[in-house]
Amino acid sequence: MTPSAADRMATMMRALAEVVLPAIDPANSLAVEQARLVLGHLAVLSGQGDEARLDALELASEQDLARQLLALPAGGPLSAAALANLATALAQSADGLLAASARRTVLRRALEELMRAASDDGSDSLRATSWRLGLAHARAQADRARVWYAAAGFESEPQISIPEMLNALEQARRPEELRL
Amino acid sequence: MSRLDDLEPAIARTLARKALVRDLPPYTPKAAAEIEAALLRLLAARGRGSAAVRNVRRLAGGASKEQFVFDLVEGGASETMVLRMDPPESAVETSRLREYQVIRAMAGVVPVPPARFVDADGSLLGRPGVITGFIGGVTKPSDVTSARISGLGTDFGPLWRGRLKEEFVTRLAQIHGLDWRTADLADFQAPDADPLQAARWQVNWWARVWQDDVVEPLPIIALAERWLRENLPQTTDLVVVHGDYRAGNFLFDEQAARMTAILDWELVHIGDFHEDLSWVVQGIFGHPDDAGVHLASGLLPRDAFLSDYSKASGRSIDAKALHFYEVLGVWKTVILSGATSLRAARNAHSHQDVLLSLLSMAAHRFAAELCDLLERGA
Missing domain, CATH: 1.10.287 (Helix Hairpins)
Structure with missing residues (x-):
C-alpha cells in the first residue's frame, strides 16, 4: 500500500x-x-492535489494560443523568425518524451519572443491579434493560478475550489488534448 | 548596443554584480558570532578598533536583506545599531552604498535612522552592508495581530488611520522636495538626457532583471513591456523617488502618534514622482475598509491620497503618467516575485528561501492586476 x-x-x-x-x-x-x-x-x-492535471490544461491552452498566432501574417524579419521559432516550439510541445514542464517552458519562451518581435516589426494583424489573444490568455492563466495558489494567503476567498476548476476545464476539452 | 543598455550606470553595475554570485554554493544564514567578527573587522578598518560589539541578534521579517541589531560600546558609551547585509541573492538586487548616501541626504528632511557605516563591496563584512542607528517604533499598531507579511494589507484600524494618514502624505511630498542636485548623492545619476529617459531607464532596469532572473517565461511580461515602451511619459520634474514607500516601510511611535523613521530605501533613484504615487496605491499594499472602499497602503482612499499629495507637494498629477507607473509597478512586482525571488530560492542563495518561494506564488495575483491595468489603458 x-x-x-x-x-x-x-x-x-x-x-x-x-x-x-x-x-x-x-x-x-x-x-x-x-x-x-x-x-x-x-x-x-x-x-x-495532482499538479500534472493542471500542467496538461495549461499546455493545451498555450498550444491553442500558439496555433492561432501561427495563422497570422508575420510582417518583418524579426516577427517571421519569431513565428518560425514558435512553430518549432509547438512541434516540440507535442513530444511526449520531454517532461511536461520543459515543453511548457519552450513554448512559453517562444510566445514571449513573439510578443516582443510583433512590437518591433509585426504586421498590423499580428500586432493587434497578439495583443488581444495574449492578454486574454494571460488573464485566464492568471485566474487559474490564483485558484491553484489561493491557500498561500495572497487572495480573498476564491469563487471555485481547485477540484471544481480542474473538472470544469477538463470537461471543456477532449481527453486526447490533455495527455502529457 | 542593446536597448536594455540605456539604464542608470550604478544600477547596471549592481545588476552585473549578481552574475558573479550565481554559481556560489548554497548560502548558510550567518550566526551571531560571525556577524560580531565581521563588525569588528569593519570597525578596525574605520579607525574604531577600540570599540566592542555586544548583543548581536537577528531581526525577524524582511524578504530581502539579512538584518541584525547590536550594541556598539566605545569609551563608556553604547549605541544600538542595525546592520542590513546582502545575502548572495534575494528578492531584489540593490546597492548598500546608495542606501547609505540617501539616508544621509534625507537626514533633517524626513525622519530616517542615522547612517553610521557602509561596506559597499563587502570586503570587510563578507557581503555588502550598511549600518544605521536603531530607531524605536512599530510598523503596525501593537494591538493589531496579523499573519500577513509586513506591509501587505496592514489594517491600521480607523483610529490609527486618522492619526497617520496626513503625515504619510506629507512625508512623501517632503522626500520629493529634496534638492537632489545639491545633495551628496555621488552614486546617483539623473535621467536627464531627454524627457523620456526617466521612464525608459525604469523599463530597461526591470526588463533586464526579467531577462537575468526568469525561471518560467510568461508572455504577459513581454506584452506589458511592449505597452510600456509605446507609452513612455515625459518627465522634466525629476525628484528622489523612494521606490518602496508604503505601509510596512515606516516606523511610528504609538505614544506620540508620529513617524519615527522611513525605512527600506534600497530601490531609491532619481525619477518621476508619479512612480511613488502609483506604488502607494498598489492593490496588494492596501485593503477595503468596512464600507468596501479600498484604502491605499491601508491608510486612505486612493482619490484622497492623490489630492492630499497634490496639495502637500504643489504638484499636479498627470493621469496618463500615473497609469503608466501603475503598469510599471505591477509589472515590476510580477518580475520581483515570479522571477527574482524564485531564482534566489532555487539557487539556495538567501536566508529566506522558504519565504521567497512563498512570495513567488503571489506573482499570479499581480499578473491578473497587470491584465486589468493593460485592458484599461490599451
Whole structure:
C-alpha cells in the first residue's frame, strides 16, 4: 500500500505544529518564522492535489494560443523568425518524451519572443491579434493560478475550489488534448 | 548596443554584480558570532578598533536583506545599531552604498535612522552592508495581530488611520522636495538626457532583471513591456523617488502618534514622482475598509491620497503618467516575485528561501492586476 501525498503531508504538518514549533527557542526568531512558513507551504501543497492535471490544461491552452498566432501574417524579419521559432516550439510541445514542464517552458519562451518581435516589426494583424489573444490568455492563466495558489494567503476567498476548476476545464476539452 | 543598455550606470553595475554570485554554493544564514567578527573587522578598518560589539541578534521579517541589531560600546558609551547585509541573492538586487548616501541626504528632511557605516563591496563584512542607528517604533499598531507579511494589507484600524494618514502624505511630498542636485548623492545619476529617459531607464532596469532572473517565461511580461515602451511619459520634474514607500516601510511611535523613521530605501533613484504615487496605491499594499472602499497602503482612499499629495507637494498629477507607473509597478512586482525571488530560492542563495518561494506564488495575483491595468489603458 502506498501512502498518499496528502496523508504524508498531513503527518508532517502535525509533527511540525505540535512537536517541532513548540520546541524552538522563541528567541530564535528566524527559526520560528521559517518553521511557520514551512507549515504554510505544506498547507498550500496538501490542498492542491495532482499538479500534472493542471500542467496538461495549461499546455493545451498555450498550444491553442500558439496555433492561432501561427495563422497570422508575420510582417518583418524579426516577427517571421519569431513565428518560425514558435512553430518549432509547438512541434516540440507535442513530444511526449520531454517532461511536461520543459515543453511548457519552450513554448512559453517562444510566445514571449513573439510578443516582443510583433512590437518591433509585426504586421498590423499580428500586432493587434497578439495583443488581444495574449492578454486574454494571460488573464485566464492568471485566474487559474490564483485558484491553484489561493491557500498561500495572497487572495480573498476564491469563487471555485481547485477540484471544481480542474473538472470544469477538463470537461471543456477532449481527453486526447490533455495527455502529457 | 542593446536597448536594455540605456539604464542608470550604478544600477547596471549592481545588476552585473549578481552574475558573479550565481554559481556560489548554497548560502548558510550567518550566526551571531560571525556577524560580531565581521563588525569588528569593519570597525578596525574605520579607525574604531577600540570599540566592542555586544548583543548581536537577528531581526525577524524582511524578504530581502539579512538584518541584525547590536550594541556598539566605545569609551563608556553604547549605541544600538542595525546592520542590513546582502545575502548572495534575494528578492531584489540593490546597492548598500546608495542606501547609505540617501539616508544621509534625507537626514533633517524626513525622519530616517542615522547612517553610521557602509561596506559597499563587502570586503570587510563578507557581503555588502550598511549600518544605521536603531530607531524605536512599530510598523503596525501593537494591538493589531496579523499573519500577513509586513506591509501587505496592514489594517491600521480607523483610529490609527486618522492619526497617520496626513503625515504619510506629507512625508512623501517632503522626500520629493529634496534638492537632489545639491545633495551628496555621488552614486546617483539623473535621467536627464531627454524627457523620456526617466521612464525608459525604469523599463530597461526591470526588463533586464526579467531577462537575468526568469525561471518560467510568461508572455504577459513581454506584452506589458511592449505597452510600456509605446507609452513612455515625459518627465522634466525629476525628484528622489523612494521606490518602496508604503505601509510596512515606516516606523511610528504609538505614544506620540508620529513617524519615527522611513525605512527600506534600497530601490531609491532619481525619477518621476508619479512612480511613488502609483506604488502607494498598489492593490496588494492596501485593503477595503468596512464600507468596501479600498484604502491605499491601508491608510486612505486612493482619490484622497492623490489630492492630499497634490496639495502637500504643489504638484499636479498627470493621469496618463500615473497609469503608466501603475503598469510599471505591477509589472515590476510580477518580475520581483515570479522571477527574482524564485531564482534566489532555487539557487539556495538567501536566508529566506522558504519565504521567497512563498512570495513567488503571489506573482499570479499581480499578473491578473497587470491584465486589468493593460485592458484599461490599451
